[in-house]
Amino acid sequence: MPLPTLLLQAAPTTSTLGTANPVSILMFFLFVAVTMYITYWAAKKTKTGSEFYAAGRNISGFQNGLALAGDYMSAASFLGIAGMVATKGYDGLIYSIGFLVGWPLIMFLIAEPLRNLGKYTFADVVAYRLKQRPIRIVSSVGSLLTIAFYLIAQMVGAGGLIQTLFGLPYEVAVVVVGIVMTAYVLFGGMLATTWVQIIKAVLLLSGATVLVILSLAKFGFSPANLFSSVTQQYGDAMLAPGGFISNPWDALSLGLALMLGTAGLPHILMRFYTVPDAKAARKSVFVATGFIGYFYLLTFLIGFAAMALVGKPVIEGIDKGGNMAALLLAEQTGGTAFLGFIAAVAFATILAVVAGLTLSGASSISHDLYVHVVKHGVSDEKGEMKVAKRATIALGVLSILLGLVFKGQNVAFMVGLAFSIAASANFPALLMSIVWKRFTTQGAVWSIATGAVLSLVLIVLSPTIWVDILHNEEAIFPLKNPALVSMSSAFFVGIVVSLLQPEKSAALKFESEKLRTYLGIGAE
Amino acid sequence: MPHIQPPSAHEIIESPEFKKLVSKRWSVSLILTLIMLAVYIGFLLVVAFSKESLAAKISPNLTWAIPIGLGLILFAWVLTGIYVYWANNNYDEAVQELKNKVLNS
Numbered sequence: 364m365p366l367p368t369l370l371l372q373a374a375p376t377t378s379t380l381g382t383a384n385p386v387s388i389l390m391f392f393l394f395v396a397v398t399m400y401i402t403y404w405a406a407k408k409t410k411t412g413s414e415f416y417a418a419g420r421n422i423s424g425f426q427n428g429l430a431l432a433g434d435y436m437s438a439a440s441f442l443g444i445a446g447m448v449a450t451k452g453y454d455g456l457i458y459s460i461g462f463l464v465g466w467p468l469i470m471f472l473i474a475e476p477l478r479n480l481g482k483y484t485f486a487d488v489v490a491y492r493l494k495q496r497p498i499r500i501v502s503s504v505g506s507l508l509t510i511a512f513y514l515i516a517q518m519v520g521a522g523g524l525i526q527t528l529f530g531l532p533y534e535v536a537v538v539v540v541g542i543v544m545t546a547y548v549l550f551g552g553m554l555a556t557t558w559v560q561i562i563k564a565v566l567l568l569s570g571a572t573v574l575v576i577l578s579l580a581k582f583g584f585s586p587a588n589l590f591s592s593v594t595q596q597y598g599d600a601m602l603a604p605g606g607f608i609s610n611p612w613d614a615l616s617l618g619l620a621l622m623l624g625t626a627g628l629p630h631i632l633m634r635f636y637t638v639p640d641a642k643a644a645r646k647s648v649f650v651a652t653g654f655i656g657y658f659y660l661l662t663f664l665i666g667f668a669a670m671a672l673v674g675k676p677v678i679e680g681i682d683k684g685g686n687m688a689a690l691l692l693a694e695q696t697g698g699t700a701f702l703g704f705i706a707a708v709a710f711a712t713i714l715a716v717v718a719g720l721t722l723s724g725a726s727s728i729s730h731d732l733y734v735h736v737v738k739h740g741v742s743d744e745k746g747e748m749k750v751a752k753r754a755t756i757a758l759g760v761l762s763i764l765l766g767l768v769f770k771g772q773n774v775a776f777m778v779g780l781a782f783s784i785a786a787s788a789n790f791p792a793l794l795m796s797i798v799w800k801r802f803t804t805q806g807a808v809w810s811i812a813t814g815a816v817l818s819l820v821l822i823v824l825s826p827t828i829w830v831d832i833l834h835n836e837e838a839i840f841p842l843k844n845p846a847l848v849s850m851s852s853a854f855f856v857g858i859v860v861s862l863l864q865p866e867k868s869a870a871l872k873f874e875s876e877k878l879r880t881y882l883g884i885g886a887e
Numbered sequence: 888m889p890h891i892q893p894p895s896a897h898e899i900i901e902s903p904e905f906k907k908l909v910s911k912r913w914s915v916s917l918i919l920t921l922i923m924l925a926v927y928i929g930f931l932l933v934v935a936f937s938k939e940s941l942a943a944k945i946s947p948n949l950t951w952a953i954p955i956g957l958g959l960i961l962f963a964w965v966l967t968g969i970y971v972y973w974a975n976n977n978y979d980e981a982v983q984e985l986k987n988k989v990l991n992s
Contacts, residue, residue: 463963602950
């Protein structure tokens with residue numbers, strides 16, 4: 364189909380990115396004002412532990428589905444995947460598929476037993492019939508490592524993004540993000556965090572939808588015309604897999620990390636405690652998967668539209684990784700005001716994601732470490748809440764410091780590392796504790812330790828760090844993401860250690876645990 | 888929550904109905920999990936070993952890669968829908984029946 368020549372060439376853009384945009388500043392303040400009001404409202408309803416950690420278990424399945432989607436759709440996936448499609452074409456979609464396919468597995472394997480067995484953290488489930496102290500210590504290490512790497516990637520990304528978007532200095536941006544998100548978690552707990560996620564998810568999904576509609580309007584609302592414009596400018600190769608997967612083992616390893624890591628992310632798992640029962644937990648995964656899938660469809664179209672309308676050279680000229688593609692497209696299709704709106708949505712997205720991470724980190728410190736390790740499982744609610752709030756402040760300060768320390772560093776690998784630790788340290792122990800009768804305390808401890816240590820060591824020796832960051836000639840470990848080796852080893856070690864040293868009490872308790880796992884009897 | 892009497896709880900766990908419920912739940916879950924894993928890993932293998940087949944054109948501006956990739960996203964969602972449908976219509980009822988037995992004993 365012949366297209367008007369006007370559309371065949373990318374219009375050169377003079378972007379207002381990096382200058383103070385009144386619409387985005389207004390939108391951002393509006394978002395902060397509304398979410399602070401919600402935090403104030405939530406603070407009055409957040410007194411007990413179950414209210415702070417789990418929003419009183421009163422969130423509906425649909426609301427939790429939106430909040431899960433909000434937790435998962437980070438600025439990195441919005442701007443990063445759209446940018447990847449805009450610069451590399453189809454390969455960006457392969458990446459987003461990996462992020463999506465973990466969700467069905469969460470539903471089939473984890474969500475309902477987790478909801479029935481646990482209270483606030485996933486360690487509740489692992490420790491259910493095993494010895495509390497050793498399990499709580501290693502699981503909180505697994506949790507906190509996952510959270511720390513995810514948080515660093517988000518904070519450094521946030522600082523850079525806000526600097527580019529608003530012209531605000533990096534340091535100021537990091538401090539603002541750290542303070543606002545700490546306020547959400549500290550005062551409003553899970554209730555405020557959930558509503559921040561829901562608002563952000565709605566804003567992000569509607570903003571991206573409008574962006575797709577405005578872009579497709581330029582192609583007579585025909586995706587075929589859009590693809591045709593892409594192939595005429597950049598060739599047919601853009602519509603097919605390119606260099607993203609050159610080594611099948613690499614692809615499999617990354618695929619497993621993304622897929623099973625999703626089922627081991629502490630801030631995602633924690634959300635299942637906010638709904639009243641297993642049925643609502645199940646529904647929330649269905650809702651979340653639908654919204655996240657729709658979101659990846661949008662980012663795919665946004666990427667191609669940016670490639671066709673803004674042009675690869677312009678996008679890569681502003682940011683090599685293409686991270687500004689969606690924003691440049693917003694400016695070109697909807698003007699400065701729409702750019703401001705999308706920029707504010709991206710900012711809100713970062714705030715919401717780091718708040719969710721901080722809350723799950725704080726609960727791991729207070730519920731797993733303080734109550735079950737320091738206090739041997741006996742602590743009054745007041746003491747636990749006090750520690751939870753202090754942990755929140757400490758994590759807020761720490762995230763600001765980490766954001767400042769890692770300024771300008773290449774932290775892109777940290778998201779992959781966080782997924783690898785989640786898939787290798789958290790997921791195997793969680794799954795085996797739910798399904799395997801003969802799983803033991805020692806088995807769990809060694810499995811988690813193996814998964815975490817191997818992830819960390821192998822990623823340093825992998826091309827990701829050894830070659831790309833440390834500039835050595837050749838990597839010692841060949842795969843870019845270690846999950847294939849670290850996760851299989853974690854399962855293997857967990858099974859072998861459990862079989863070598865049976866734990867009678869754990870096997871006995873497994874039977875009675877079943878009433879709670881499958882019938883929900885005694886569930887919190 | 889009424890106190891659960893250990894013997895009756897034990898009877899329920901040992902009952903054929905409960906055992907059937909648990910094994911049915913895991914067979915449904917495992918079949919769906921294996922389907923998801925097979926489809927996704929199959930897709931990665933095609934990407935790795937047979938890029939040309941995905942680059943083949945359906946129409947001048949559409950390769951097979953695009954409907955297959957987007958179809959995979961839809962497929963993952965539909966699988967979660969199938970599980971919810973099964974659980975709402977079969978599993979929950981059986982759970983409720985067994986639960987009443989335990990709580991009434």
